[in-house]
Amino acid sequence: METKIYFDNAATTPVRKEVYEEILPYFMQYYGNASSVYTIARESKKALEKAREQVAKVLNAEPSEIYFTAGGSESDNMALKGVAEALEKKGKHIITTKIEHHAILHTCEYLEERGFEVTYLPVDEYGKISLEELKKAIRNDTILISVMFANNEIGTIQPIAEIGAIARERGIYFHTDAVQAVGHVKIDVQKMNIDLLSLSGHKLCGPKGIGAIYIRKGVNIKPLIHGGAQEKRRRAGTENIAGIVGLGKAIELAEKEMEENTKKLIYLRDKLIQGILEKIPYSKLNGHPTDRLPGNCNVSFEFIEGESMLLLLDSKGIAASSGSACTSGSLDPSHVLLAIGLPHEKAHGSLRLTLEYYNTEEEVDKVLKELPDIVSRLREMSPLYEAFLKEQK
Numbered sequence: 001m002e003t004k005i006y007f008d009n010a011a012t013t014p015v016r017k018e019v020y021e022e023i024l025p026y027f028m029q030y031y032g033n034a035s036s037v038y039t040i041a042r043e044s045k046k047a048l049e050k051a052r053e054q055v056a057k058v059l060n061a062e063p064s065e066i067y068f069t070a071g072g073s074e075s076d077n078m079a080l081k082g083v084a085e086a087l088e089k090k091g092k093h094i095i096t097t098k099i100e101h102h103a104i105l106h107t108c109e110y111l112e113e114r115g116f117e118v119t120y121l122p123v124d125e126y127g128k129i130s131l132e133e134l135k136k137a138i139r140n141d142t143i144l145i146s147v148m149f150a151n152n153e154i155g156t157i158q159p160i161a162e163i164g165a166i167a168r169e170r171g172i173y174f175h176t177d178a179v180q181a182v183g184h185v186k187i188d189v190q191k192m193n194i195d196l197l198s199l200s201g202h203k204l205c206g207p208k209g210i211g212a213i214y215i216r217k218g219v220n221i222k223p224l225i226h227g228g229a230q231e232k233r234r235r236a237g238t239e240n241i242a243g244i245v246g247l248g249k250a251i252e253l254a255e256k257e258m259e260e261n262t263k264k265l266i267y268l269r270d271k272l273i274q275g276i277l278e279k280i281p282y283s284k285l286n287g288h289p290t291d292r293l294p295g296n297c298n299v300s301f302e303f304i305e306g307e308s309m310l311l312l313l314d315s316k317g318i319a320a321s322s323g324s325a326c327t328s329g330s331l332d333p334s335h336v337l338l339a340i341g342l343p344h345e346k347a348h349g350s351l352r353l354t355l356e357y358y359n360t361e362e363e364v365d366k367v368l369k370e371l372p373d374i375v376s377r378l379r380e381m382s383p384l385y386e387a388f389l390k391e392q393k
């Protein structure tokens with residue numbers, strides 16, 4: 001079945017046409033190495049610096065504070081390992097949350113194996129951390145606080161400016177994984193007191209395998225990739241000019257259209273959420289009702305398995321995602337859904353639908369038409385549901 005409705009934009013997005021067209025000349029026409037001196041290389045250098053300005057502008061940073069990487073995972077690794085290594089003489093304690101992306105969580109586990117201590121802050125039923133608990137977790141040897149801007153599964157947006165203020169007051173570096181937020185939510189690294197920020201191209205309709213890290217001027221950090229002198233010796237390797245040009249264009253467009261797209265996406269998202277909760281009994285919204293990403297809908301259905309829902313949706317040409325176990329190849333359901341207090345069975349029956357600017361109301365209506373039937377069909381086959389109905393009698 002061909003995918004007709006793509007509602008998995010938190011997993012990745014298609015490259016925008018304007019972005020694709022902007023990138024093309026950098027494969028065969030302007031292929032020069034940005035480090036060289038002749039004319040064709042100067043084109044690459046110019047493109048590199050233009051993209052740096054485009055990214056900086058959206059974050060309210062200086063271009064000199066933007067470093068290109070190979071994606072969100074690399075930026076997250078660089079922030080955590082780079083600060084840990086630079087500051088290990090000062091302290092070996094890091095604070096993060098239980099609901100971070102695995103690029104953060106697995107990097108923290110790696111650092112724990114190397115003698116660092118990590119506090120994983122819990123979240124409430126909506127997925128928010130408590131600022132009081134954050135303050136209590138801070139120790140004399142805390143060197144870094146890393147809290148994601150917006151969650152990739154449930155869409156919850158954290159009180160980033162408040163966290164930044166706490167970190168700055170204590171003189172602790174604050175990193176945020178803003179991969180889901182950039183291009184979708186207003187970000188100001190100055191006002192929000194952010195010291196390090198990760199972003200990725202393919203989550204905002206740019207290419208895959210390109211990302212950036214904002215490192216505030218003066219932050220002490222070691223490089224992750226050693227080699228040539230690119231990116232002011234902080235990230236070696238010949239620059240991925242085509243990817244960088246694509247990221248710059250994508251981020252510029254996302255910012256320019258943010259207000260308009262946010263309005264549209266919130267309308268579609270809320271129509272989807274309300275429609276699902278009204279039409280399907282024993283369903284529940286996961287994440288915060290209002291402090292959530294404009295395009296994120298995450299719901300749980302009792303008595304069924306997310307995986308089978310995805311297959312039936314796919315048979316109707318609808319692409320979505322679930323916090324169910326099987327997809328990830330592990331037995332445990334999503335750590336995010338467990339952290340907001342969902343019992344295993346409800347976490348298994350979750351469905352994530354994530355929309356982008358190009359999705360339409362007709363697509364939302366089509367999903368609202370198909371989904372109730374799919375859930376009913378699966379419940380009819382569910383022993384859990386059968387047992388529940390018997391109990392009701």
Ligand SMILES: *Cc1c(COP(=O)(O)O)cnc(C)c1O
Binds near residue numbers: 010072103148
């Ligand atoms: C996708 C994602 C990442 C990883 O980014 P890549 O560019 O795929 O490496 C990190 N954090 C969050 C929150 C994400 O959604």
